[in-house]
Amino acid sequence: MIIPAHAAFVAETATLLAASEALAADPTPATLAAAQQAWQAAYVAWQPLPLSRTEAIRRTQLMSAINKYPTNPRFIEGHIASDAPLTAQQVNSFGATSRGLPALAYLLFTPSSADALAALRADARRGQYVVAAAADLHLTAVALHAFWAAEGQNYRATFIASDGAGSQLRSxxxxxxxxxxxxxxxxxxxxxxxxxxxxxxxxxxxxxxxxxxxxxxxxxxxxxxxxxxxxxxxxxxxxxxxxxxxxxxxxxxxxxxxxxxxxxxxxxxxxxxxxxxxxxxxxxxxxxxxxxxxxxxxxxxxxxxxxxxxxxxxxxx
Amino acid sequence: MINIPRIEAHLTRPVSILPLVVLRVVLGVVLSLSMLRFVWHGWVAAQYGMPSMHFTYPGFGWVVPLPTPLLTSLYLLLAVLGLCIASGLAYRLSMGMFCLLFTYTELLDSTYYLNHYYFISLFTFLLLWLPLHGSAALDVRRRPPLARATVPVWMLWAVQGQLAIVYIFAGIAKLNPDWLLHALPLRIWLHEQLGVPVLGFWLGQVWVAYAMSWGGMLFDLTIPFWLWWRRTRPLAYLAVVGFHALTGALFPIGMFPLLMIGSTLVFFTARDYASVGHWLHRALPLRGAAGAISASPAPLPPRALGRLGRGLLVAGFLAVQLVIPLRHWFYAGDVLWNEAGFRFSWRVMLVEKTGSAMFTVVDPHSGQQWQVYPNDQLTPQQAKQMAFQPDLIHTFALHLARQWHARGYPAVHVYADVWVSLNGRPAHRLVDPTVDLARQPRRLAAPPWVLPGPAAAQRGPRANLHRAIYAETGVSAVIPTSATICCTHCSMRVLVKLGAVVSSNAKPTKCSPSTASDA
CATH class of the missing domain: 1.20.120 (Four Helix Bundle (Hemerythrin (Met), subunit A))
Known part of the structure; x- marks a missing residue:
């Protein structure tokens, strides 16, 4: 169940990235609603993943990058107002409170859908931040999936082998x-x-x-x-x-x-x-x-x- | 008639100091490693720096932790003192300071209580009064008059007796139905070890859990005697090593196995060492110690306490320890459930207990209620330990009352919703949720607001009623206050007292006069 849940989350973040790109290219009520729905689906798909947050996963800090709550609006607004390029790599270098699902929720939903849309229309860099954050989220989701998957770091094998290894703390x-x-x-x-x-x-x-x-x-x-x-x-x-x-x-x-x-x-x-x-x-x-x-x-x-x-x-x- | 001179002669019979010297060296090294390990794991900051409150022992509220850097330094000092003990450098001062400072760290928070920490405090206190630096010690080099080849035999017996107390009371504690009749909690713990190479298959077998339960009990109860008896000593020590190595490998019990493996070396006599070979004589500069069994003891240097006083102190110290582990006999209820008298009684690896506690703070004036989750204020270890120990639950409730008082709510009520599972059984309420813990006095015995545990419900005086309810309902709730239930069997109305286990939608199927009279 664990790896399929991670794969499902990867798929939802890909959908969210596509919806974010459409929104940034043409901010309309319809594209915003599509991005919001994609975000909601991604957030729901995220829920099973913390149930497998082992110590090894914690150390990767990938989960914090995906859902560190609450977000920090001041930092996000600062990044948008700056001249720095807004790319996935750039967002990846930001602190966890400026990234992931909470940051996207801030940009897509608050303080209201109408206000969010108006802000997106008023400043193209806001749309770029949405796309960059969605791309960063997707890449993080892919990395988390790869950490578990046999074709990636294959943590699955380590996890199974650790069962009953003689230490209650690590089983x-x-x-x-x-x-x-x-x-x-x-x-x-x-x-x-x-x-x-x-x-x-x-x-x-x-x-x-x-x-x-x-x-x-x-x-x-x-x-x-x-x-x-x-x-x-x-x-x-x-x-x-x-x-x-x-x-x-x-x-x-x-x-x-x-x-x-x-x-x-x-x-x-x-x-x-x-x-x-x-x-x-x-x-x-x-x-x-x-x-x-x-x-x-x-x-x-x-x-x-x-x-x-x-x-x-x-x-x- | 008691022949005092003869007894005295018997107790003061000189024996080689070698066993005590070996103990000093081994113990010092183990203690030193133990302290370094504590620092290495970052437990100083985790256990003493992070918590916002500490569960101090009654009467020791004034013992507060030093700032983390100083406390870390203190642990490093303890490690150095361990090496001083091992080398016999400023032995009395080193042992005394180790005992004092280590006990200070243990008094800081009772949620970190471990039997082997308690043992270290007791053992170092005992050894403080004995001349373990009389041979193969830097003290002897500095002050040759301290050198001695022998000690009175009572000193050796006192040390061996201290170890015997640990083992025998640990064995007595295992004389309970869960341990012997149900192989609990070993059955649970061993089942977690199925993945252990080679042994895993066997550890999953129920009969192995029974064998280990009974074997562990018999080991604890008898091992001091096998170690005392010369003919069985080597085999007994191998058993000690095997037993502690196995438990150390299977369970997270830290330095305890090493501590006991090292300390029980004191049962070996100089004759045993001599028979092992001459290498030890070369390895340790024990001038004449190993072979000096018949030599007369060197005169003891003058002390503040005389020889008799010191003997009485040690005897009293050990005698008190014969009573403390059994104090729960004077308290009502099951010690495994209510934990009144659980600490300081060598109940080592005896129960599997988990709990969940939530507190409700109520301001009677405004009607406002706050629910407090302990993990918001406590470290995971504190929250885990507190959740199944009534005295700690009470301490936390009092802490909350003080917190709210400081916030401007001077007379809040504090209630606790606590569920505990003992040895794999379904959870039961531990604390009466209707009792305002902020207004309960502290007491050593189990307080009346601690509800009876699952074992009490099954075999207590209300057993008939409880058995009937168990059979009928499979246990669904514990009523917090008294209630009247109509027996379906004889129509007798039965008052079920505080904490009885009962289903909200079922009635007992039968009743008996004993049940009624109990009610």
């Missing part, structure tokens, strides 16, 4: 479970908890919705859960079932909770920013279901597998 299963727990923690705390105002005294915070204004938050969250479901169905569940443990029904309970979480997210009407005030109970339900799901992964799954829930490497006894 493939351990890293995969940790990455899923991390993604679910982000879902609970950042993607749902923060907009709900759970850390702000209970006052909803629409501006804290991920990629606010793009209308993609819920689709992305469902994509994350879907990817977790696929990992469970694609081997982890069978591994658990074959694993004689005092928690024999865990695979079924994980599956059921994933379905409940997915259903709760699907019950929230788009966009999330609006649902926070119109359907707060639906959002709160999704949050509660996500928390239960996180608990199952972080506590029960990790315990059954003997996985160390941290990337730290301290001693134990």
């Amino acid at each position: 493939g299963v351990s890293e995969l479970v940790n990455a899923q727990i991390n993604a679910l923690e982000v879902l609970v705390q950042q993607r749902l908890g923060k907009p709900l105002g759970r850390q702000a005294g209970g006052t909803p915070q629409p501006d804290q919705v991920e990629m606010a204004g793009t209308g993609v938050a819920l689709a992305a969250q469902r994509a994350t859960i879907h990817a977790v479901q696929e990992l469970l169905a694609g081997g982890l569940g069978a591994y658990l079932t074959a694993h004689a443990s005092p928690n024999p029904a865990l695979a079924e309970r994980l599956q059921a909770q994933l379905e409940r979480t997915q259903a709760a997210l699907a019950a929230i009407p788009e966009p999330l920013e609006q649902a926070l005030s119109t359907q707060p109970d639906a959002v709160a339900t999704a949050y509660a279901e996500s928390r239960t799901l996180l608990m199952l992964y972080k506590v029960e799954l990790a315990n059954v597998l003997g996985v160390t829930v941290t990337f730290g490497d301290t001693d134990g006894d």
